[in-house]
Amino acid sequence: MTKITIAKDFSEYPAGRYRDDGDFSGEVFRDDLLEPRLREFDLxxxxxxxSMGYGSSFLEEAFGGLVRLKKFTKDALHKKLRFIYKEDPFVIDEIWTYIDSAHG
Structure with missing residues (x-):
């Protein structure tokens, strides 16, 4: 198992969908940090x-993009991903919605 603390390991200000949107976009997080960890670890x-919050474009690209781009199946992500967000636990439901509704 490994843990990613977004505010410490990535940015306190994650924002945007694509790499062109900035260094702390969902695409950068997914490709440079999350996907390599998912490939290396079981959990x-x-x-x-x-963090200062999460926009839907960041979350959809970072997490839903894993399925949409055929990097992982929905079932695999349900086994490999766990989330902590005491500040706003409803965001965890939003992330799972992006994963489960993505078409890969």
């Missing part, structure tokens, strides 16, 4: 606490 715990 990846993502701690969302400590």
């Amino acid at each position: 990846v715990e993502v701690d969302l606490d400590g």
